[in-house]
Amino acid sequence: MVIDSIRDGIVIDHIKTGLGLEIYRLLKLGKLDCQVAIIQHATSQKGSKKDVIKIDSPIEIDLDVLGYLDPGCTVNVIRDSKVAEKYHPAIPETLTGVISCKNPRCITSAESDLPHVFRLTDKDAQVYRCIYCETMAKKIKI
Amino acid sequence: MRHLIDILDLSPAEIDQLIATANDIIDHPADYAEKCHGKKLATLFFEPSTRTRLSFETAMYELGGHVIGFSDAANSSTSKGETVGDTIQVVSCYADIIAMRHPKEGAPMVASQVSGVPIINAGDGGHNHPTQTLTDLLTITREKGHIDGLTIGFCGDLKFGRTVHSLITALSRYKDIKIVLISPEELRLPEYVKHEVLEHNNMTYVETQDLDSAMQNLDVLYMTRVQKERFFNEADYLRLKDSYILTVDRMEKAPATMSVLHPLPRVNEIEKALDSDPRACYFRQALCGKYIRMALIMKLLEVK
Ligand SMILES: [Zn+2]
Numbered sequence: 283m284v285i286d287s288i289r290d291g292i293v294i295d296h297i298k299t300g301l302g303l304e305i306y307r308l309l310k311l312g313k314l315d316c317q318v319a320i321i322q323h324a325t326s327q328k329g330s331k332k333d334v335i336k337i338d339s340p341i342e343i344d345l346d347v348l349g350y351l352d353p354g355c356t357v358n359v360i361r362d363s364k365v366a367e368k369y370h371p372a373i374p375e376t377l378t379g380v381i382s383c384k385n386p387r388c389i390t391s392a393e394s395d396l397p398h399v400f401r402l403t404d405k406d407a408q409v410y411r412c413i414y415c416e417t418m419a420k421k422i423k424i
Numbered sequence: 425m426r427h428l429i430d431i432l433d434l435s436p437a438e439i440d441q442l443i444a445t446a447n448d449i450i451d452h453p454a455d456y457a458e459k460c461h462g463k464k465l466a467t468l469f470f471e472p473s474t475r476t477r478l479s480f481e482t483a484m485y486e487l488g489g490h491v492i493g494f495s496d497a498a499n500s501s502t503s504k505g506e507t508v509g510d511t512i513q514v515v516s517c518y519a520d521i522i523a524m525r526h527p528k529e530g531a532p533m534v535a536s537q538v539s540g541v542p543i544i545n546a547g548d549g550g551h552n553h554p555t556q557t558l559t560d561l562l563t564i565t566r567e568k569g570h571i572d573g574l575t576i577g578f579c580g581d582l583k584f585g586r587t588v589h590s591l592i593t594a595l596s597r598y599k600d601i602k603i604v605l606i607s608p609e610e611l612r613l614p615e616y617v618k619h620e621v622l623e624h625n626n627m628t629y630v631e632t633q634d635l636d637s638a639m640q641n642l643d644v645l646y647m648t649r650v651q652k653e654r655f656f657n658e659a660d661y662l663r664l665k666d667s668y669i670l671t672v673d674r675m676e677k678a679p680a681t682m683s684v685l686h687p688l689p690r691v692n693e694i695e696k697a698l699d700s701d702p703r704a705c706y707f708r709q710a711l712c713g714k715y716i717r718m719a720l721i722m723k724l725l726e727v728k
Contacts, residue, residue, distance in 0.1 A: 385529065387527075387528060387529050387549050387550065387551075388528065388529050388530055389508065389526070389528040389529060389530040389531045389533075389534050389548075390530070391528070392528050393507050393508065393509075393534070395507065396534060403620075404620070412530070413530070413533065414529060414530020414531075414533050414534065415529035415530045415549075415551055416529075416551070418616070
């Protein structure tokens with residue numbers, strides 16, 4: 283399968299297989315005007331499976347979202363068809379406006395203007411909790 | 425400026441200091457009668473809780489201060505759709521300190537983000553109620569002389585009982601505490617509390633359904649009410665509400681030194697006839713609530 287290489291844009295590589303769509307959704311890539319390609323089950327150089335997202339525009343990527351979903355992925359910034367910069371997203375301490383609290387008793391359910399903020403409360407288990415009601419964020423299922 | 429939203433907002437040393445101040449107030453109330461002269465406490469009760477509100481208001485009066493506020497959301501601008509943030513920004517122009525109770529979890533945290541004066545969480549839904557926990561810690565200290573090394577049983581609704589979760593959390597910072605969890609299967613302590621509080625802090629705990637034998641080793645028995653509003657169906661509530669009732673007969677077989685605490689109000693989980701038993705501490709506990717709130721108001725207002 284051939285996807286045109288990009289001149290100026292972003293390649294999110296080494297995404298855990300199955301997380302490509304979730305990353306596409308949470309980064310709101312569907313709202314972009316430029317071309318976006320999600321490649322699922324690509325074969326990496328080491329022979330394992332991965333997802334890849336190619337974005338044909340040099341947009342700002344919310345690294346917190348990536349660090350939350352898949353800290354193992356890499357972000358390549360492409361300029362003039364070359365990798366100009368490479369980032370490894372870190373696991374973020376807080377997440378603002380990325381996921382929403384589902385607890386119907388939480389103050390965020392009553393006041394829609396409040397930002398939904400989650401804090402990393404257990405680094406080993408990667409548990410995020412709503413800062414208001416401490417409800418645990420649902421783990422993303424692959 | 426400090427707020428009290430969660431019991432863990434206070435360090436163990438600060439809690440010790442509050443307990444010491446409360447004990448001193450009990451011994452020398454006259455010394456404190458004018459400490460908050462000219463200060464105003466706003467009690468903003470977006471959900472009624474007469475007991476907690478009266479405790480805060482009496483505490484402020486006994487410090488020589490004044491009280492303003494409302495006792496349920498129908499009397500506040502919330503009924504007109506005002507946000508918590510807006511209410512707090514207005515009230516913090518008038519009051520020096522705010523005690524607020526709200527049915528939504530996290531509302532006091534939202535308040536603390538915009539308030540110009542200290543916020544005390546006086547209960548946010550089924551979430552936190554730190555002044556109840558301070559009350560419990562003061563009561564245990566007064567009844568037993570110390571907290572370290574005690575075996576403390578919790579009985580009844582350990583699933584929804586926020587007072588239980590937050591007292592266990594507070595106890596995790598003391599030494600050699602043993603926790604005994606007594607409840608029916610359906611009302612057991614949630615896994616996340618066991619994992620994140622008990623196991624994370626290497627606390628010793630056991631779970632049992634047998635109140636009578638568990639009581640034999642307890643220094644403190646903390647009874648709780650099975651609350652109807654926490655259940656989604658009436659049948660479950662009716663089936664579980666009478667699970668554990670502390671009776672005179674049961675107490676005859678309990679240790680002579682076992683203190684019985686209860687956050688009140690009770691329904692039927694403690695027999696009235698037990699009230700005269702010297703081991704029944706729950707009314708003394710309610711009194712402790714006033715004194716620890718006095719100590720807390722002084723601390724947050726930075727009154728010496
Ligand atoms: Zn929440």
